[in-house]
Amino acid sequence: MQHNPLSTSASNNKALTDSFGRSFGYLRLSVTDQCNFRCLYCLPDGSSCVAKTDLSLQEIKQLVTTFAELGTSKVRITGGEPSLRKDLTSIISTVKAIPGIQTVALSTNGYRLQKDVRHWREAGLDQLTVSVDSLDEATFALVTGQDKLPQIMAGLELADSLGFDSIKLNTVLLKQHNAAALADFQALVRQKNWTLRFIELMQTQTGSAFFRQQHLSAQALEQQLQQQGWTVLTKTATAGPAREYQHPDYQGRLGFITPYQQDFCDSCNRLRVSSTGLLFLCLFAEQHQNLRPWLNQPTELLKGWLQQQVQQKKASHFLHQQNPGATRNFAMIGG
Structure with missing residues (x-):
């Protein structure tokens, strides 16, 4: 790696x-x-x-420790499907033990929930997010390629008994598959203290044709909720981009992630690192920077490098110009 002199002032503990x-x-x-x-x-x-x-457990520890020293308090472990890592439970416990990390979350397709969620919780997992694109078994199998909805829902029931800070379900809005399913999802959160977020489909390099066929704005669904008396909740400092709604007759909440909204990026509070150590300043950036070589350098150099990289972050993505950047699909970085 070429020498890149960094000033002492750039290497202090200032938050990113x-x-x-x-x-x-x-x-x-x-x-x-x-x-x-x-x-x-x-x-x-x-x-x-x-x-x-992929990043080793030791590399993950060093990486997250550095981010924590720069003010990171929440880490979400993603994939691909993170439960395909045989050492996922060790990753969770390692990240949770790092000073400054207050919250460890996991995004998963739920395939191994029934087998592993108790181990994840015991390792220190605080928050759980599971992809559930339909509550209809046939539609779920069609969308995901896996006929596993009953097992995933049973895993969610088990998780519900383990005292997680939050359980969230993510549903990608698809015009032909779940556009009319609002009532089904409302029935679920009436009885369960879970948050279900509808995510507008986003364009990627390999999914342009599918995007044109299936993209559905969440605006009409959000207006329906407002007309039914749902009210928007105030976000916490480390919350994601969703607008979440509550209703006195429902135990759970419904939310919306709408990346095509004009001010979507104004409250951005997260950075991404890929499984091979690429820093994503934005999910839809044109280029990504390799931080892995810096993991072999003194921590202060990595801190300074991260602070310099963050200054290159753009004000917004360019999805409005049909430009998904270098993102081929969401498996490469976990959305």
Whole structure:
């Protein structure tokens, strides 16, 4: 690696803040880009088998420790499908033990929930997010390529008994598959203290045709909720981009993630690192920077490098110009 002199002032413990005044206390860390589902909007042909080396447990520890020293308090472990890592439980416990990390979250397709969620909770997992694109078994199988909805829902029931800080379900809005399913999802959160978020489909390099066929604005659904007396909740400092709603007759909440909304990026508070150590300043950036070589350098150099990189973050993504950047699919970084 070429020598890159960094000033002492650039290497202090100042929180990561970009040139637009946004602070980044939330790290989304992918631990693999492999997935065992074949979701129509992500990997309809399944995962590729390109040989590569994912970040090791020791590299993850060093990486998250550095981010924590720069003010990161929340880490979300993502994939691909993170439960394909045989050491996922060790990753959770290692990240949770790092000073400064207050919250460890996991995003999963739920395939191994029944087998492993108790171990994850015991290892220190605080928050759980599971992808559930339909509550109809046939539609779920069509969208994901896996006929596993009953097992996933049973895993969620088990998770519900384990005292997680929050359980969330993510549903990608698809015009032909779940556009009319609002009532089904409302019935679920009437009885369960879970949060279900509808995510507008986002364009990727390999999914342009599918995007044109299936993209559905969440605006009409959100207006329906407002007319039914749902009220929006105030976000916490490390919350993601969702607008979440509550209703006195429902135990759970419903939310919306709408990346095509004009001010979507104004409150950005998260950075992403891929399973091979690429820093994603934005999910839809044109280029990504390799931080892995810096893991062999003194921590202060990595801190300074991260602070310099964050200054290059743009004000917004360019999805409005039909430009998904270098993101081929969401398995490469976990959305």
